[in-house]
Amino acid sequence: MSDISMQNSEQWLQNLLLLMGLSTQVRANLETTQASEQDTPTGENYWLTIDQTNLTSEQIRVLIGAGGSVLDSIQYLANSILNLNQPEDNHTAYTVELNGYRVRREAEIRTLAETAAAEVRFSGREVELQSLSATERRQIHTLLQDCPDLETFSRGKEPHRHLVVRQAVTP
Numbered sequence: 001m002s003d004i005s006m007q008n009s010e011q012w013l014q015n016l017l018l019l020m021g022l023s024t025q026v027r028a029n030l031e032t033t034q035a036s037e038q039d040t041p042t043g044e045n046y047w048l049t050i051d052q053t054n055l056t057s058e059q060i061r062v063l064i065g066a067g068g069s070v071l072d073s074i075q076y077l078a079n080s081i082l083n084l085n086q087p088e089d090n091h092t093a094y095t096v097e098l099n100g101y102r103v104r105r106e107a108e109i110r111t112l113a114e115t116a117a118a119e120v121r122f123s124g125r126e127v128e129l130q131s132l133s134a135t136e137r138r139q140i141h142t143l144l145q146d147c148p149d150l151e152t153f154s155r156g157k158e159p160h161r162h163l164v165v166r167q168a169v170t171p
Contacts, residue, residue: 045095116165137163
């Protein structure tokens with residue numbers, strides 16, 4: 001991503017927040033670890049971090065939303081709008097961060113995946129993980145994909161879709 005594109009993504013999110021009545025800064029950084037929520041093998045991953053300095057705790061709570069729902073929606077908009085007219089193989093993935101929510105939630109998801117894997121291995125029974133967003137389900141699929149003894153899949157329909165972890169079925 002060029003410096004101009006990075007500035008455009010920062011400016012876009014600042015403008016969106018301004019339309020919401022929130023005057024704050026946004027900082028874009030290239031994500032260099034595998035901590036990203038989205039797999040973009042050929043594109044880049046950027047974190048758009050909202051500066052919380054001038055936000056009240058209530059504004060932060062509302063911007064994150066229940067279970068990260070508002071932050072997820074803003075992130076969806078960023079990924080959709082900022083990648084318009086870009087070749088699909090050159091899409092940039094944007095993760096919107098506020099108040100450390102994404103980092104904390106990723107650690108929770110990792111622990112949830114590890115706990116589910118251990119339970120399946122111990123009991124031999126499948127484990128259903130509910131109350132996860134599509135992004136969080138994708139994270140767990142990715143985290144457990146390198147475990148040959150386990151398989152993951154989603155069951156049900158939104159908004160009642162959940163992730164299942166079970167022992168791999170061998171023919």
